[in-house]
Amino acid sequence: MPETPELIAETIVQEFSEFGDDWTLKYEFLMEQAIHLEPFPDTYRLDAFLIPGCQSQVWLAVERTENRYHFFADSDALITKGMIALLLRVVQDQTAAAISATSFDYITKIGFHNQLSPTRANGLRSMIQRIKQTVV
Amino acid sequence: MASINDIRAAFPYFSQGPGATGYVYLDNAATTQKPFAVxxxxxxxxxxxxxxxxxxxxxxxxxxxxxxxxxxxxxxxxxxxxxxxxxxxxxxxxxxxxxxxxxxxxxxxxxxxxxxxxxxxxxxxxxxxxxxxxxxxxxxxxxxxxxxxxxxxxxxxxxxxxxxxxxxxxxxxxxxxxxxxxxxxxxxxxxxxxxxxxxxxxxxxxxxxxxxxxxxxxxxxxxxxxxxxxxxxxxxxxxxxxxxxxxxxxxxxxxxxxxxxxxxxxxxxxxxxxxxxxxxxxxxxxxxxxxxxQWDLATCEKHEQQCLNYLEQQLIQIPEIIVYAQGKPKIGSLSFNVKGHHAFDVGSFLDRYQIAVRTGHHCTQPLMTHLNVSGTIRVSVGIYTSQDDINAFINALKKTLVHLLKYHA
Known part of the structure; x- marks a missing residue:
């Protein structure tokens, strides 16, 4: 049983607080998260699992075991992949009810609120939407 | 003939905008800054x-x-x-x-x-x-x-x-x-x-x-x-x-x-x-x-050309860099990639190092397919671009590479 999304989000905020305002450390941390993300199964590398974006490609797939959801994700850009890794840490193997209720406010707290703007330049908002839609 | 400093003085970007704090704008092919006169x-x-x-x-x-x-x-x-x-x-x-x-x-x-x-x-x-x-x-x-x-x-x-x-x-x-x-x-x-x-x-x-x-x-x-x-x-x-x-x-x-x-x-x-x-x-x-x-675009272009040539010379000395259409005369823009790294990652670091460049497919997806890449990093100059801007960019790129080369995409 994973910790609750709230607790995991708090841990992430805690981890980022150590970097202060140093963006290079934040980005390096993201890339670190990216390379440790569970490998994306090739069977899911299909357009159906692609989240369209102008800047980088993002794949997101999900498997359901009983009432819990397990996500797989990938991106061709490491920083983007690191952002997805941060999203997935919170929702991984949670129930539909927990995922639907998850607040992604911690993204703002760790200083990535710019990444949430609904522009064509990034897909973070689309990723969150896709995660939530998947479990509805 | 207007000097670069005269031209920069005519753009509020440099005195009142992000340029005043050293943010270097190299995305002129997307849009340019506006002079006071406009x-x-x-x-x-x-x-x-x-x-x-x-x-x-x-x-x-x-x-x-x-x-x-x-x-x-x-x-x-x-x-x-x-x-x-x-x-x-x-x-x-x-x-x-x-x-x-x-x-x-x-x-x-x-x-x-x-x-x-x-x-x-x-x-x-x-x-x-x-x-x-x-x-x-x-x-x-x-x-x-x-x-x-x-x-x-x-x-x-x-x-x-x-x-x-x-x-x-x-x-x-x-x-x-x-x-x-x-x-x-x-x-x-x-x-x-x-x-x-x-x-x-x-x-x-x-x-x-x-x-x-x-x-x-x-x-x-x-x-x-x-x-x-x-x-x-x-x-x-x-x-x-x-x-x-x-x-x-x-x-x-x-x-x-x-x-x-x-x-x-x-x-x-x-x-x-x-x-x-x-x-x-x-x-x-x-x-x-x-x-x-008034500034004479023809004179400005010679200066832009020097900036672009200098940029290309600097870039080709970095082994991890691929310059597209290398050696061909260029007007305004130059595209490159860092081997094994996504343009978005490079651009994200450059932004943190105070440099604005464009990354992605630049609304030219058929060309990206032709080049067999998903995107590039594009540096584009304008009439106010200085050699200092190019140097700032090269320094930022070198710092970016230090971060990126620790990781493999």
Whole structure:
């Protein structure tokens, strides 16, 4: 049983607080998260699992075991992949009810609120939407 | 002759905007910063002569109308066009090409026709023609280029012989910065009666053009890439097309007589400018063009060229860097990638190091497919770009590489 999304989000905020305002450390941390993300199964590398974006490609797939959801994700850009890794840490193997209720406010707290703007330049908002839609 | 410092002093970006804190803007192919003169011209209109044009007898409308037509004259002169009526104001290059495509679809283009574009095209000069082709069983053909982006002349000639209804090409690639030999292409097209449309969105910001000499059939460009405001641009029509290109946008201001049965349209540029145009934008555009003439764009271009050459020399010394169209003359832009790393990651770090560049496909996905990449990092210079800016960029890139090379994508 994973910790609750709230607790995991708090841990992430805690981890980022150590970097202060140093963006290079934040980005390096993201890339670190990216390379440790569970490998994306090739069977899911299909357009159906692609989240369209102008800047980088993002794949997101999900498997359901009983009432819990397990996500797989990938991106061709490491920083983007690191952002997805941060999203997935919170929702991984949670129930539909927990995922639907998850607040992604911690993204703002760790200083990535710019990444949430609904522009064509990034897909973070689309990723969150896709995660939530998947479990509805 | 204006020095770089004089030019920079004319742009509030450097004294009041992000440039004042050292943020280096190298995304000029997307849009340029605006000089005080442009902001002033737009302000003056809104404060002193805000009125609709070509409609009223009152003095405000008259002075606005005169200023608007003066701006048309300034624009025509800038582009080497003797008759200002050949300059139609639009909202930008995208609208210009759409107006043209819809107009040509009504008369010139026949179902099954072939339109030729280059692999370098911005989506703005690709999608309107693709839409037409899909709707009319038309064919899109590719301007024959060698792997080194040189024209394959015999193949081009045989295409012209077999029948091309329109050739619509960019003057300069917004991604690679390479220029197509417009003069020779237009000469050959004319021998076979093929109309030519030029997308000058990039070129016009870097080189003077003389359209009366070059003689394309159509030319489009956007003001905002020429230090003017957004939401303004031009569609140039050759004399033979003026009044004969069918109208695709109708409404007030373009008519001479309207009845239930029939409408007669005015001749000249107004025929194509239905509705209230972006008056302030047009006045701002004219102000930008006057500044470019005052600074002498030809001198500015030499300086831009030095910056780009210096940039390329610096980049090719870094082993992890791939420069596209390496060694070829470039205008305005240069694209590169870091081996094994995504452009988005490079651009994200550069932004943190105070550098604005563009990353991604630059609205040129067919070119990305041709280059077999998902995107590039594009550096694009403007008349205010200094060698210090390039040095700042190279330093930031080297710092970025230190971070990225710890990881493998």
């Amino acid at each position: 902001l002033e011209a737009m302000n003056q209109f809104y404060i002193h002569s805000c009125a609709n044009i070509h409609r009223g007898v009152h003095r405000l409308s008259q002075s606005a109308s005169i200023a608007f037509e003066d701006a048309r004259g300034t624009t025509a002169q800038y582009f080497g066009v003797n008759n200002p009526q050949q300059i139609i104001f639009t909202s930008g290059a995208t609208e210009s090409i759409n107006l043209l495509a819809q107009g040509l679809a009504k008369s010139h283009l026949k179902p099954g026709d072939s339109i030729m574009l280059s692999v370098l095209e911005h989506h703005a000069n690709f999608l309107p023609w693709q839409e037409w082709a899909h709707a009319h069983q038309g064919t899109l053909k590719t301007l024959p280029l060698t792997s080194d982006f040189e024209i394959h002349w015999p193949e081009l000639e045989s295409h012209f012989k077999s029948g091309i209804a329109l050739l619509s090409i960019t003057a300069v690639s917004n991604t690679l910065g390479i220029r197509l030999p417009l003069e020779q292409i237009i000469n050959m097209a004319k021998r076979y009666g093929v109309p030519v449309c030029i997308d000058a969105a990039q070129l016009a910001a870097h080189q003077y053009m003389n359209l009366d000499t070059l003689q394309p059939d159509f030319l489009v460009c956007s003001a905002h890439k020429l230090y003017g405001p957004t939401g303004t641009g031009i569609l140039y029509l050759a004399p033979s097309w003026l009044n004969s290109l069918p109208i695709s946008k109708t409404g007030g201001g373009a008519i001479s007589k309207v009845s239930w049965e029939k409408t007669e349209y005015v001749d000249g540029a107004l025929r194509y400018e239905a509705g209230t145009p972006n008056i302030a934008g047009v006045l701002g555009f004219a102000a930008a063009l006057k500044k470019l003439q």
